[in-house]
Amino acid sequence: MDRSILHVDLNNFYASVECLYRPELRGRPVAVGGDIEQRHGIILAKNYLAKKFDIKTGEAIWQAKQKCPNLVVLPPDFKLYLRFSQLARNIYLDYTDQVEPFGIDECWLDVTGSGIYGTGEQIAEKIRQRIKSEMGVTVSIGVSFNKIYAKLGSDYKKPDAITVITKDNFKDIVWPLPASDLLYVGRATARKLHNYGVNTIGGLAATDPKYLRQWLGKWGDMLWAFANGLDNAPVAQYDNLAIIKSIGNSTTTPRDLETDEDVKMVFYVLAESVAARMREQGFKGQVVCISIRDTELYSFTRQVKIDHPTCLASEITNTAMQLFKNNYEWYRPIRSIGISVTDFSHGDESIQLDMFCDQGRRAEQETLERTVDWLRRRFGHFCVQRAVVLQDQALTGFNPKGDHTIHPVSYF
Incomplete structure (x- = not known):
């Protein structure tokens, strides 16, 4: 029996959600973009009215404004988009448990065994109507006998459309x-x-x-x-989460980095985010990687394996700084920087310790960092900060906006 695969694409997702929450923007060209002042000024998404001005995802906001002076550019609200993404997936799961995300706004569904709900095209129509009535946004859906052609179908007609690609018509359409x-x-x-x-x-x-x-x-x-339509890749079960192979964070800095101290401050901010996510997953990692891009857009990555698995921001930062000093001569200022950690073991796995390792001190440090995690969840991210990141608050993003009830304190 031929498979029945759907690819569902939420149309202009970020911009559509923003317009749903801001009715006054309907009928106006709208884009979601980064912060110009923080040098993240590119278009992330746009609505169809903005597309008419040939505004493209990834182009600079100033270029988009030249094409469309009346363009409304909104900052992204990823928590809101994630909530809508999950609402859509909950609808898909009503028809099949084979739901494979492809980014935040796209999913493949295998509805071959979902005949009680109708044919693939009938299920696609039910999903299209439910997304529109229950969520207030639209989707385009491709229906085909494999994943590749289903995705081509969702791109073929937009917005709010269904395209069916079969073994009989794919040569004419594809x-x-x-x-x-x-x-x-x-x-x-x-x-x-x-x-x-x-x-x-x-x-x-x-x-x-x-x-x-x-x-x-x-x-x-x-x-x-x-x-030739010979794709046989299966659609994954929704509860089969992908194995996390690395955890990282990177940023384009508000100003160029010109000294080792600048780099260290940003490394600490990035490492705190990475280490907190590792602790949340119960991971410790043994390979630290850095990525550096200078003001002329030359970039490189370097990595090193450390002696023992860690989830401590201080150890990740110190390792990253050593890598940086060994590999960069300050030919030019730095524009963007990143840290990632890989080669994971679970926190409760036994590990071989160096006889000179002060395990007691490391345990105390881990307890401290876990306590900081709890305080930030309870009182807001900026309630506790390392003293080093307070040296240049504009660079490190220290900006407590009243999201906690205690004054920020610093620790080393």
Whole structure:
């Protein structure tokens, strides 16, 4: 029996949710973007009225304003978007437990065994209507016999539409589309295919796989299979959470970093976020990685394995600083910076300790950091801060906005 796969895409998700909560903005071009003053000034999402002005996701806000001076740019509210994303997934789960998220606003559903609710197209129509009536936003849904074509279907007609791609009609619908519309064909791959005269998905499907293998390596075989509708990848069960392989955080800083002290302050802020998330998951990590980008956009990453697993922000920061000093000579100021930790073990797993390791002191430090986690959940993130991050509050983002009832204190 042919599978029945749906790909559901919430239309203009961020902007749609914002317009739902701000009725006065309906009928106006709206975009969600970063903070210009904090140098995160790019377009993250836009509504269809903004699209008419050729405003693109990822372009600078100042460029978008040149195209559309009346553009309304709103800061993102990710907690709100996550809540709406979960509401949508709860609707999908009424029809199948095979719901695989693809980002915050897209999901694949396998409804092959959901015949009591109707055909794939009928289920798609029920979901489309429920999302619209229960949540106030719209979706586009692709219905097909595999995941790749289902995603092409959700992109084919927007907004508030359903497209059915079958084994009988896929050559008419899919093959005339640009090769760049196929999932996993990025700009570089599309450009390389164009250089060889392959411009459509049909052209890709008709190309001898041995040539694609020469041009693209192992990706050539995979893209040829996708173009010909030979994708057999399953839709994951919703409760089969992906294994977390790394936890990280990065930022474009409000001003250029020019000294080791600047870098250390930002590393501490990032490491505190990473360490808190690791403790929440019950993880300790043994590999610390840093990423650095300077003002001319040259970037590099470096990583090192430490002697023992850790979930301490102080140890992560100290390791990151040593990596940084060993690999950067201050040729130029730094614009963005990141930290991640990987090679996880669970906190309750036994580990081999160095005989010179002061395990008692490390246990005390972990207890302190867990206590800080609790205080921040209870009284707000800014109630307790390391003294080092208070040296330059604009750089480190210290901005208590009355979200706690006690005065902030610092600790080392």
